[in-house]
Amino acid sequence: MLLATIKKDLQLLLRDRGALISLFLLPVVFIAVFGAFFSGDNDGDRRAIAVWAADTPRTRAVVTALEGSQLFEVERVASAEAARAAVAADRVSAAVILPADFDPAAGRPGELAIDEALAPQVRLPVQGALQAIVHYAVFPPALGADLPVLVAATPPGIQRALRDVDAFQLSVPGNAVLFGFFLALTVGLAFAEERRWGTWRRILAAPVPRATVLLAKLVPYGLVGLAQFAFLFGLGAGVFGMRVGGSLLALVVLTVAVVTCAVALGLAIAALGGSEKRMGSVGSVSLLIMGLLGGAMVPRAIMPPLLKTVGLAVPHGWALDGYFTLLVRDGASLADVLPQIGAILGFAAVFAAFGVWRFRFER
Numbered sequence: 001m002l003l004a005t006i007k008k009d010l011q012l013l014l015r016d017r018g019a020l021i022s023l024f025l026l027p028v029v030f031i032a033v034f035g036a037f038f039s040g041d042n043d044g045d046r047r048a049i050a051v052w053a054a055d056t057p058r059t060r061a062v063v064t065a066l067e068g069s070q071l072f073e074v075e076r077v078a079s080a081e082a083a084r085a086a087v088a089a090d091r092v093s094a095a096v097i098l099p100a101d102f103d104p105a106a107g108r109p110g111e112l113a114i115d116e117a118l119a120p121q122v123r124l125p126v127q128g129a130l131q132a133i134v135h136y137a138v139f140p141p142a143l144g145a146d147l148p149v150l151v152a153a154t155p156p157g158i159q160r161a162l163r164d165v166d167a168f169q170l171s172v173p174g175n176a177v178l179f180g181f182f183l184a185l186t187v188g189l190a191f192a193e194e195r196r197w198g199t200w201r202r203i204l205a206a207p208v209p210r211a212t213v214l215l216a217k218l219v220p221y222g223l224v225g226l227a228q229f230a231f232l233f234g235l236g237a238g239v240f241g242m243r244v245g246g247s248l249l250a251l252v253v254l255t256v257a258v259v260t261c262a263v264a265l266g267l268a269i270a271a272l273g274g275s276e277k278r279m280g281s282v283g284s285v286s287l288l289i290m291g292l293l294g295g296a297m298v299p300r301a302i303m304p305p306l307l308k309t310v311g312l313a314v315p316h317g318w319a320l321d322g323y324f325t326l327l328v329r330d331g332a333s334l335a336d337v338l339p340q341i342g343a344i345l346g347f348a349a350v351f352a353a354f355g356v357w358r359f360r361f362e363r
Helices: 002-015 017-038 057-068 080-088 120-138 168-180 183-197 199-204 210-238 248-272 276-294 305-313 315-328 334-358
Strands: 047-053 072-076 094-098 110-113 150-153
Touching: 047 057, 047 080, 047 120, 057 072, 057 094, 057 120, 080 094, 080 110, 094 120, 110 120, 120 150, 168 210, 168 248, 168 276, 168 315, 183 210, 183 248, 183 276, 210 248, 248 276, 248 315, 248 334, 276 305, 276 315, 305 315, 315 334
Parallel strands: 047 072, 047 094, 110 150
Antiparallel strands: 094 110
């Protein structure tokens, strides 16, 4: 009897692909992705910086120190404007600009062009390392400890950051997007429950076009999603001190796009069908992986270049880029997040088209 019970449960488990994915595949994905985030042992992981320096003995010593540090991939550029443009285009992490009168001891520090809106865990290690290298190249040991050698400045082409931005500017939208997309799983499970209870057939018997029935089924979840985001952002602003640096209208439009995408993804999940157990396990794993790659758990700014690109293959990455712009950039407008809104609505259109194509009213 005991052996028969064990055999039966093993067979049920082996048939549950979602459970197997949760037990075996999901840990591998998290190990691989987090390992890629924090591995920095090889030269390919060194951050690229641009350097422009006038030709003086002091600036030559600094450039030599930067190139010899083994911490950065140093790219020499032809002008200070080219160095700032490289930062604005996100081609390099920062740029060191050293004019001919560079002399920190005389109160004439160089310029460190860097996006001051970056998360502290991204910006401060780069800024601190560059400050230290330049300092030791200019001053003898134990001298000049209180003198700035580089002054950080956001280059033209990048909107300036709000002052005194804290971690909640990133954690609130990150968690809102991560859990907001779990609305898709709720939508899929709702259809499965309706079918199991038999209420779906009764709804279809009503003298209403089926497209209207489907839309009426989805709209309430959209309203719930909007309420969820309003609650989370309201809590972030009222309790955690989160501020909105850009347009409130843009924030609302972006949120509507995100919720629309989550509901459309829910329709796609419902169209795939399957048992509630399988839908719940596979759906939750998929949404967690999408959130991980999109930057909801770890900021995309600290990801390796390949993973940063992969993050744009899921709507989470676009949503978080848009929220980052509106919450951290001072004066950001609707026009600044139109590319993100367009990409999210594109995902929504694909999900909705797939859902309508595969959805079976009679099943």
